[in-house]
Amino acid sequence: MTLVRHHGGGVILFTFIVALILTVMPLPELGRYLRPDWAGLVLIYWCLALPDRVGVISGWLLGLAVDLLTGALLGQHALSLAFVAYLTLKFHQRVRLFPISQQALTVLVLLMLHQLLALWISRMIGRPGAPWFFWAPSLLGMLIWPLVYAALRSLRRGFRVV
Amino acid sequence: MFAALSAALMVMDHKYKSLESLRAGLSVVIYPIQLLVEVPDTVTEWLSESLTSRRHLQEENESLRTKIFMQNAQMQKLAALEAENIRLRELLDSSFEVGEKVIIAELLSVNLDPYKHQIVINKGQLDGVYAGQPLLDAEGVMGQIVHAGPYTSTAVLITDTAHAIPVQVNRNGLRSIALGSGTINRLDLPYIPNSADIQPGDLLITSGLGGQFPPGYPVAVVSAVQHDPGRTFSQVVATPLAQLNRSREVLLVWPGETTILEPAELAPLEETADTDSATSESDAAAADSVAPATEETGAAATP
Numbered sequence: 273m274t275l276v277r278h279h280g281g282g283v284i285l286f287t288f289i290v291a292l293i294l295t296v297m298p299l300p301e302l303g304r305y306l307r308p309d310w311a312g313l314v315l316i317y318w319c320l321a322l323p324d325r326v327g328v329i330s331g332w333l334l335g336l337a338v339d340l341l342t343g344a345l346l347g348q349h350a351l352s353l354a355f356v357a358y359l360t361l362k363f364h365q366r367v368r369l370f371p372i373s374q375q376a377l378t379v380l381v382l383l384m385l386h387q388l389l390a391l392w393i394s395r396m397i398g399r400p401g402a403p404w405f406f407w408a409p410s411l412l413g414m415l416i417w418p419l420v421y422a423a424l425r426s427l428r429r430g431f432r433v434v
Numbered sequence: 435m436f437a438a439l440s441a442a443l444m445v446m447d448h449k450y451k452s453l454e455s456l457r458a459g460l461s462v463v464i465y466p467i468q469l470l471v472e473v474p475d476t477v478t479e480w481l482s483e484s485l486t487s488r489r490h491l492q493e494e495n496e497s498l499r500t501k502i503f504m505q506n507a508q509m510q511k512l513a514a515l516e517a518e519n520i521r522l523r524e525l526l527d528s529s530f531e532v533g534e535k536v537i538i539a540e541l542l543s544v545n546l547d548p549y550k551h552q553i554v555i556n557k558g559q560l561d562g563v564y565a566g567q568p569l570l571d572a573e574g575v576m577g578q579i580v581h582a583g584p585y586t587s588t589a590v591l592i593t594d595t596a597h598a599i600p601v602q603v604n605r606n607g608l609r610s611i612a613l614g615s616g617t618i619n620r621l622d623l624p625y626i627p628n629s630a631d632i633q634p635g636d637l638l639i640t641s642g643l644g645g646q647f648p649p650g651y652p653v654a655v656v657s658a659v660q661h662d663p664g665r666t667f668s669q670v671v672a673t674p675l676a677q678l679n680r681s682r683e684v685l686l687v688w689p690g691e692t693t694i695l696e697p698a699e700l701a702p703l704e705e706t707a708d709t710d711s712a713t714s715e716s717d718a719a720a721a722d723s724v725a726p727a728t729e730e731t732g733a734a735a736t737p
Contacts, residue, residue: 292467296544304548340464343552343588346453347443354440397448400595400616402549
């Protein structure tokens, strides 16, 4: 089984970079509050698809990049994305078999956990609480999950990333 | 293990400044991403610049010429006022520096956390930028640098909920602190006593106390004052003068050593608020020939 070597790491890196770009892409005022968590979505996909390649470490590094890009507390997204990656790895065999709508619900839970951690941390350092639409990005993430899933799967099959 | 590592990182980042160099180093790694995000903006800007018609450029040239002419005229007056001000300051035995070193920086078009008011600019440590440096635009104070990387820096705006700026009322020298409200067009002044002389329309300028911001730059205009006899402090709300969500160009200021108030000037400030305003009023009285133009000097000092 060691004969099948990994390849296509560049594709994974590319999708992560695109996710990071989308994370800081300038949007109009309303869009800023509704921006889905691209980094989280892409990370969840790769953890589901290639759990032996993308995992907690990738999640942590990706989160660190998000922290640096968005000016958050260093380590905040690193912690929560590593946590999301860990949970996804834990359940990947089950979630993979879910129909897409149930997968989307799982993604919603994962993304909300991610946001909840972020909220806890920001409350801990004394920033004010969040309004109700703070959770909108997770809901939007759930709604676009089928699209993200289809796009990344065709990318993965097209480039035969294993 | 990663949880512990992240927790350690967060605590260190929050409590100590030791991670600044790490953050600065790592920010080089993400600089290409910021540049990539910038590409569509740069292209459209370049296109619109190279495709504008000759007539449009001529018109713009004309209007800019008029503007320079007007500003030069105002500058003539400013020079005289500045000389007078320095002379009067000498009489009062206090120092005052007008010209500070400034450079122009441009905003990178990246969006950060929508719940924090932060911006990224295209100047960094290599240009001499340091954490804590004040940031202005053509109209007033915008904020200060929080993280300075080698090529880019992050700045926090005065309206961020974690930001406070020492201000004084330009009319009578009443000092207070303006806190960010988390809303882009509002500052709160929660520590103004009910008896204080402040009214809507008052210009708030930096007081220079705290040593972070140079004194005398316009910050905001008071938009509403609410006296509630049941409370110790009146509720004062101000609107920032800087175009916090519209400016593309910002000014970075290097305040000189002289801008920090000297002990001679600080001494009377230790006393009660009444004597405070009295001293600054005598200040204003001494300069009464300048009084009608003080607002002008404040505004003209910014460009």
